[in-house]
Amino acid sequence: MLTMREAAAVVRELREARGWTQHDLAKHSLVSRSFVADVEAGKATIEAGKLFDLFQALGHEIALRDLSTHEVRW
Numbered sequence: 001m002l003t004m005r006e007a008a009a010v011v012r013e014l015r016e017a018r019g020w021t022q023h024d025l026a027k028h029s030l031v032s033r034s035f036v037a038d039v040e041a042g043k044a045t046i047e048a049g050k051l052f053d054l055f056q057a058l059g060h061e062i063a064l065r066d067l068s069t070h071e072v073r074w
Helices: 004-017 023-030 032-039 046-056
Strands: none
Touching: 004 023, 004 032, 004 046, 023 032, 023 046, 032 046
């Protein structure tokens, strides 16, 4: 299971790999720069839908996987 701290590290890594600032990611995700900063700080009170927007802007998607069968649902 992905923790918020792990998600924060992934967002930061993907953003930096693109050479984007937090402001750039915010612009591409249609969220505020302070939201991006909160995500990268690992704050647990962030809105999940906006987190999905960040990953989508970074060229990734989040899928549900059944833990017993490993089947991925979209």
